[in-house]
Amino acid sequence: MKILYFSKTLFFSILFSTLFLTTISFAQNSSFDISDKDYTQLESSFYPSQYHLNNNPNSGYQNSLAFKNQLNQKWGSVNLPPELLNDDFKPWESEKHLWIGVTEIAILEFIPWALAKWIRTWEDPSKNWANVSSETWWRNFSNGFEYDGDNFTTNNFAHPYHGALFFNAGRTNGYNFWESSAFSLSGSAMWEYFGETYRPAFNDWIYTGVGGANLGEIIYRLSSMVTDNTASGSDRVWSEIFGTLINPVRGFNRAISGEMGQNFPNPEWSRPDDFLISFDAGTRSLDKDGDKSYTDKEVEGLFSFHLFYGDRYKAKKPFDYFTFNFALASGLPHFTTMNSSGYLFGFDLEKNRHQLNVNLDFNYDNLIKEETSETDTVYKGFLFGTTQIYPHLLSKFPIGEKTNIVTQVGINAILMGATPNDYYVDVEGRVYDFGPGAGIRMIAAIQNGIWSYVSVYYYSAWLWTQSQPSDSKHHIHFLFVEAQYPFTKYFSAGFSAGVYWRNSYYENFPDVNRNHPLVKIFFRTALLDL
Amino acid sequence: MKKIILTAIIFLITGSFFTGFAQSETYLKNRILIEGLYIRNLGNFGDVCSNATGLYIGYSIAFPEHNLIMIRTGLISNKLKDEVTYEDASLTMIPIEIGGRYYFFDDRFMPFIQFMNGLNLVFENTNLEGESEDKTMVKYAWQVGIGVTVNVMSNLSLDIGVNYQSNFYQHDAMNTGFEYAFGIGYALGN
Numbered sequence: 001m002k003i004l005y006f007s008k009t010l011f012f013s014i015l016f017s018t019l020f021l022t023t024i025s026f027a028q029n030s031s032f033d034i035s036d037k038d039y040t041q042l043e044s045s046f047y048p049s050q051y052h053l054n055n056n057p058n059s060g061y062q063n064s065l066a067f068k069n070q071l072n073q074k075w076g077s078v079n080l081p082p083e084l085l086n087d088d089f090k091p092w093e094s095e096k097h098l099w100i101g102v103t104e105i106a107i108l109e110f111i112p113w114a115l116a117k118w119i120r121t122w123e124d125p126s127k128n129w130a131n132v133s134s135e136t137w138w139r140n141f142s143n144g145f146e147y148d149g150d151n152f153t154t155n156n157f158a159h160p161y162h163g164a165l166f167f168n169a170g171r172t173n174g175y176n177f178w179e180s181s182a183f184s185l186s187g188s189a190m191w192e193y194f195g196e197t198y199r200p201a202f203n204d205w206i207y208t209g210v211g212g213a214n215l216g217e218i219i220y221r222l223s224s225m226v227t228d229n230t231a232s233g234s235d236r237v238w239s240e241i242f243g244t245l246i247n248p249v250r251g252f253n254r255a256i257s258g259e260m261g262q263n264f265p266n267p268e269w270s271r272p273d274d275f276l277i278s279f280d281a282g283t284r285s286l287d288k289d290g291d292k293s294y295t296d297k298e299v300e301g302l303f304s305f306h307l308f309y310g311d312r313y314k315a316k317k318p319f320d321y322f323t324f325n326f327a328l329a330s331g332l333p334h335f336t337t338m339n340s341s342g343y344l345f346g347f348d349l350e351k352n353r354h355q356l357n358v359n360l361d362f363n364y365d366n367l368i369k370e371e372t373s374e375t376d377t378v379y380k381g382f383l384f385g386t387t388q389i390y391p392h393l394l395s396k397f398p399i400g401e402k403t404n405i406v407t408q409v410g411i412n413a414i415l416m417g418a419t420p421n422d423y424y425v426d427v428e429g430r431v432y433d434f435g436p437g438a439g440i441r442m443i444a445a446i447q448n449g450i451w452s453y454v455s456v457y458y459y460s461a462w463l464w465t466q467s468q469p470s471d472s473k474h475h476i477h478f479l480f481v482e483a484q485y486p487f488t489k490y491f492s493a494g495f496s497a498g499v500y501w502r503n504s505y506y507e508n509f510p511d512v513n514r515n516h517p518l519v520k521i522f523f524r525t526a527l528l529d530l
Numbered sequence: 531m532k533k534i535i536l537t538a539i540i541f542l543i544t545g546s547f548f549t550g551f552a553q554s555e556t557y558l559k560n561r562i563l564i565e566g567l568y569i570r571n572l573g574n575f576g577d578v579c580s581n582a583t584g585l586y587i588g589y590s591i592a593f594p595e596h597n598l599i600m601i602r603t604g605l606i607s608n609k610l611k612d613e614v615t616y617e618d619a620s621l622t623m624i625p626i627e628i629g630g631r632y633y634f635f636d637d638r639f640m641p642f643i644q645f646m647n648g649l650n651l652v653f654e655n656t657n658l659e660g661e662s663e664d665k666t667m668v669k670y671a672w673q674v675g676i677g678v679t680v681n682v683m684s685n686l687s688l689d690i691g692v693n694y695q696s697n698f699y700q701h702d703a704m705n706t707g708f709e710y711a712f713g714i715g716y717a718l719g720n
Contacts, residue, residue: 141694142576143574144573144697145696466701
């Protein structure tokens with residue numbers, strides 16, 4: 001039965017992938033040439049490969065929003081005479097608007113609070129967390145932080161998104177990345193202390209404040225990229241709609257400042273040197289219970305979206321270069337992966353050879369749905385999340401005319417990590433634990449031009465978790481090997497094999513070791529390459 | 531000790547007096563800052579340790595547009611509440627912190643907001659329940675607050691601030707409280 005199920009899943013995954021990729025292939029511009037442009041993003045080894053399909057950056061993309069082929073421009077289009085551009089227009093973000101930013105944070109706090117307070121129906125009104133008063137505020141001030149009981153998706157996705165909106169209340173009102181981080185941190189702190197009756201949660205503050213800065217800068221840059229100030233007509237309308245969908249706070253500010261109706265030059269930084277979106281589809285088999293018998297396999301379709309923004313060798317300001325990955329699985333949990341890594345600052349040790357960089361990373365891996373019962377409390381799922389700093393040494397060693405070995409060796413400095421805890425079940429349903437941590441990361445890949453033929457990835461983290469049972473600590477490892485072969489200049493197929501394993505050590509309970517092997521096959525294509 | 535402190539103060543004031551004439555365009559400068567502090571503890575922690583006193587010594591680096599990054603360390607000693615009678619109990623902390631200030635103006639009177647965070651080295655010989663145990667812990671600490679820097683002379687300033695802190699200690703007894711600080715800053719260079 002399992003074999004039948006596997007065959008069925010595999011068949012549909014391949015069928016879907018083939019149909020989808022065939023459609024994409026026909027839509028591609030026919031004049032693809034691999035350029036020699038040096039991509040060395042190592043993340044591509046594990047998510048997409050870096051395709052650089054055409055020296056003409058507009059080819060294959062002429063139908064999309066703000067990017068026009070016929071004007072021989074890489075970014076932006078001018079579909080009205082250039083003399084009509086208002087060069088004297090003063091962009092909203094060229095000045096700081098503190099009080100508008102503060103007001104926007106207040107609005108962003110008020111909306112969810114008001115929904116809970118007046119719209120939502122509570123079976124037990126005493127549980128309405130929006131019933132705040134001076135008494136609850138003082139209690140929160142007096143008691144200080146704790147770790148809350150929210151589920152993994154709320155803590156690791158919803159909170160960073162809310163923080164991203166706080167961040168953009170600063171970022172789209174003229175503040176730089178670092179200053180806007182203060183908006184997400186303070187906006188989160190305000191919510192924790194004043195917006196809920198619950199005691200403020202430290203994990204929420206980190207995920208919302210720091211994770212929000214990470215996600216916030218990403219949506220700020222993507223929104224700025226798709227919005228074209230030089231366009232008019234339907235092009236302009238759609239670019240504003242897409243920009244607002246990606247970053248609602250920026251859209252709001254563009255509306256109230258009148259920018260949506262003005263034609264003026266796009267900021268130079270908003271058009272990155274390199275940009276790639278790729279997609280892969282395939283199937284993976286993952287051992288669920290992790291008991292090393294490898295009999296409880298989950299076979300599922302996996303669809304992944306990968307985005308690369310900027311050139312890491314030219315990055316100067318935070319998030320001039322970042323990667324973003326998102327994956328959906330046919331099995332539960334469907335929303336399985338969302339990772340990002342953004343350049344914060346760095347130093348050239350040897351130009352184009354060795355670089356010391358510091359990134360701000362965000363990881364959300366919800367791989368196996370947890371299974372717990374009253375009789376068996378041993379946790380069977382697997383999840384892992386972090387908000388972390390990643391200082392690393394990036395090196396490139398030429399071994400041929402176009403072939404390099406590219407390596408990364410770095411430290412995972414985890415501000416807040418999430419890991420399964422076998423003996424902890426919160427009354428609100430949280431079945432995992434939090435804590436700071438540290439570990440190492442090592443990546444190596446053989447790259448020929450744009451392709452990573454073989455790559456190896458190792459990630460480790462020690463997490464010191466904070467909830468009961470106290471004094472528990474967890475050692476998490478990921479190890480993967482991936483190989484792929486490009487059948488055409490824009491299409492590859494490959495496989496990867498690896499393992500997620502976890503050693504959990506408890507002060508008052510038996511230790512637990514879990515080992516989840518994984519095998520994946522996939523087809524990969526570039527949807528958009530500029 | 532008093533002679534040393536007195537000599538240091540005279541040195542600072544004299545130095546500031548002479549450099550004060552060479553007025554620069556900005557008051558925002560790299561500074562050494564020494565602060566005395568009093569903390570009124572809150573919550574379950576405050577039920578046992580009512581207040582704390584201590585000292586910070588820090589160095590701050592000025593950045594464009596009214597920003598300041600600051601590193602500091604110090605010593606904080608907590609005092610038991612009058613009705614708590616644990617024998618020989620002491621709870622001392624050494625903060626090692628980094629953070630920053632944003633000044634609203636660059637003028638003689640400079641109001642600011644401040645955020646500091648880092649680690650507290652916590653030394654206790656009796657826990658909050660009154661059990662005797664020698665324990666050293668490393669806990670996360672943070673505080674946020676407001677204050678004003680008064681530039682008495684070009685190189686000499688006085689700082690007054692109030693901060694809210696919520697440092698980690700125990701899950702049910704976080705080291706929360708309001709800190710009142712008074713400091714003297716000495717700017718290096720012009």
